[in-house]
Amino acid sequence: MDAMDNCTDSKDRILDKAEALFAEKGFHAVTVREITQAAHCNLAAVNYHFGNKQNLYLEVFRTRWMPRARRVQACFKDVLSTQDGRSLAGIVHALAEAFLKGPLTDDERLCHSQLMIREMAKPGLATDMLVDEVIKPFFGDLVVLLGPYLPENGERERVMLDIVSIFAMVIYFNFARVPVTRVTGQEYDEVFKERLVEHIVRFCLKGLDMDKKEGA
């Protein structure tokens, strides 16, 4: 093993193609042969590098999905710190900005969402990792961030539902591209995505309806 391979390491190529295929079709619908052919390497390479198919799936999350999730969160905090600080509108805008535009390319975002959605719809091999290391901590951050806008002390559940609702919007528009396109006739081009961000921010900001302290 050295540098100057054909292109990149075959291990990396397998991870790349495996992620794309798992995202598109789901774990069971993808075969090891399909992956290795797409990665232009031998069938045995998967078992050589990763032991078995399940482990490859987990490695995809460890080495691809998790770092990307962290990048998105970092972007969120970045936007948050550079703009008008901690206003409610600023927080919601930063969320939409990070998750719908953010540091990811469009392909990356689609792939990323689909992988997550599959794990959320039915608990799978990577669900624990995903929930414990990404979703829960980030959710906790948001609770703290939105704390000042709480109506009262006893309304903790209300805030949880509000936060989840923002994610509902963000996630749904990423995962339901097909029906949205077929029903509205709108393609997911740049201009439509821009409109989407605008819409989500407006809808959620109104929906939150937290007119206690600082407003927009």
Add this chain to the structure above:
Amino acid sequence: MDAMDNCTDSKDRILDKAEALFAEKGFHAVTVREITQAAHCNLAAVNYHFGNKQNLYLEVFRTRWMPRARRVQACFKDVLSTQDGRSLAGIVHALAEAFLKGPLTDDERLCHSQLMIREMAKPGLATDMLVDEVIKPFFGDLVVLLGPYLPENGERERVMLDIVSIFAMVIYFNFARVPVTRVTGQEYDEVFKERLVEHIVRFCLKGLDMDKKEGA
């Protein structure tokens, strides 16, 4: 073939179990043997009654999913006609009522949602049927219903996004039970579901922000 079988027709039993398993695990993750064992019938029964596995999947949608979707829509129109008519609040409330409580049992609703979500996440065998015969028509109905509340004539896209957003909320809270439960600590019991309906109605009603003609 006659009545007085062991319990019900084996064809029906296969459809029942197949639907539950397809909903839970997805098409590829379920085997024909798994289905026939759950349905207490012979392996060949699937191919005898339905030709092949794909056709069974389609039959599940034709004979199970579609009728249920129609029942939910009928319930929506029912609620709509019996309550305060055509106010915006009434429409949103009827939507939430029909889709989150409505005529389905909790198990049915979960099963129903999961099947739909899988088809929406990745276009599959039943996507055309689902979109053309259920989603599109119902979407059209809603556009008409919400027409009077349009801000202007040129804002058709805005209304589409608003409608889709309501579905985003309703669908998301059905499909993301696992992460919602694990993040908030809330089980999906009756009291929590009641709170959910309340929340969705409030959030969407505010989010729609259509203060043109009659208000709530």
Add this chain to the structure above:
DNA sequence: GTTTGTATAAAACAAATGTTTTAATGTCAA
């Protein structure tokens, strides 16, 4: 130069899986 360890390739294996075949069973009509 030999050895060692790593990566790739080709072939083989064993289990799983969708499908088909063939036989058996039961029901209803003639």
Add this chain to the structure above:
DNA sequence: TTGACATTAAAACATTTGTTTTATACAAAC
């Protein structure tokens, strides 16, 4: 009863699929 038809049961079949084995090429270490 007989014959046609529908349903169920058991076994076999042909692929597919995840995994393992064996062999080969190649670079670095001794």
